Amino acid sequence: MSKTANSYAFSIREKDVIKVILEFLESRGLHIAQLSLERETGVINGEYSDDLLFLRQLILDGQWDNALDFVEPLKSCKEFDFRSFRYNITKYKFFELLCVKLEPGPLHDNDFAVEELVECLKDLEHICPTPEDYRQLCALLTLPKLSDHDDFKSWNPSAARCECFHKILTLCAHLLPPTAKEKSRQKEEHSQNDRLLGLLAKGQFYEGCVDFCQAQAIGDVKGIENGPASTGLLNIRPKLGSTDLSLICWLEIVGKEQFAQPFKQKQLELRVENVKKPKLEAPWTETIMATPIKPGNKFPTQSGPIFQAEIR
Structure with missing residues (x-):
């Protein structure tokens, strides 16, 4: 400013x-x-290094085998738990293949999907943390559809891939740090601590303070009695303009001695009414198999899921 x-x-x-x-x-x-x-x-x-960004995009695009190949050079690092990494990648690939196999459509019980599932289970048998984990994965094969299981009622490929990335992030983030060239770039800031909600709450309070100051200026008794109450988020207001700085103008003429006066601290009780998300009814196979949209010269990977071309 x-x-x-x-x-x-x-x-x-x-x-x-x-x-x-x-x-x-x-x-x-x-x-x-x-x-x-x-x-x-x-x-x-x-805040990701280029290598982490590349790995993230592989996972979000469902290129599971490519993600395993990408971290292959890290296997020799004692600090890298490759078994856990491989387990998570293979497990989430298994979930998607299971969705493809169970979902009604042209790929229902497709031979390739079944073969891939068998291969995944063979790998998982050796890398699951416990035999019970493996038995639970095998039990999913008996479901008529994936969403019939309590853990998958709200399952979708996008959420599952994001979840997978955050699980493997703790395993390899320290091994894929920014290069010297990346560190020399201007540090990119990112949003955290629910920044959007904080800005909206402060904006509402600011509008309430503007209304209160205007009420004081024109002698609006009701407005003064209400105090600087926060306004409704969707209240109709004029487009942002110079009048929105009236509070700043008022503060500039307040004497410095006023800011030295003791005041009673008040607590902020922010209540957020969560939106009730609808249950999504969608053919997830199409999402899993689709070639992702790529902004030009932005994302590092250009192809779709690793098993897409083989099925087609």
Whole structure:
């Protein structure tokens, strides 16, 4: 923000706006919208090295075997738990293949999907943390459809792939740090701590304070009695303009001695009414098999899921 004698100049980057929205979507489990917004804008909210960004995109595109190949050089590192990494990647690949096999459509019980499932189970038998974990995965094969299981009632490929990435992030983030060249770049900030909600709450309070000051100025008794109450988020207001700085103008003429006066601290009790997400009814096979949208010169990987070409 810059200031002149008669004006304040704010600069807001749309990229930052997108980042606070992405954080909100991810924290609320709205991963389908999150990944669609990432692909349409080429903006990602996070602090990742180029290698981690590459690995993230492989996983979010469902290129499971490529993700395993990518970390192959790390197997020799004692700090790398390759078994856990391979277990998570193979397990989430298994879930998607199981969805393809069980879902009605042209790929229902497809020979290739069944063969891939068998191969996944063979791998999982040796790398599952416990025999019980393996038995639970095998039990999923008996389901008429994946969503019949309590753990998969709200399952979708986008959310599962995001979940998988966050699980493997703790295993390899320290082994894929930024290069010296990446560190020399200007540090990109990212949104955290529910920044969008914080900004909205402060904006509502700011509007309430503006209304209160105006009530004081014109002697609006009712407005003064109500105090600086927060306004409704969707209340109709004029488009942002110079009048929105009336509170700043008022504060500038308040004497410094006023700010030195003791005041009673009040508590903020923020209540958030969560949206009730509908149960999604969708042919997830199409999502799993689809070649993802790629913003030009943004994301590192260009092809679709590793098993897509073979099935087609």
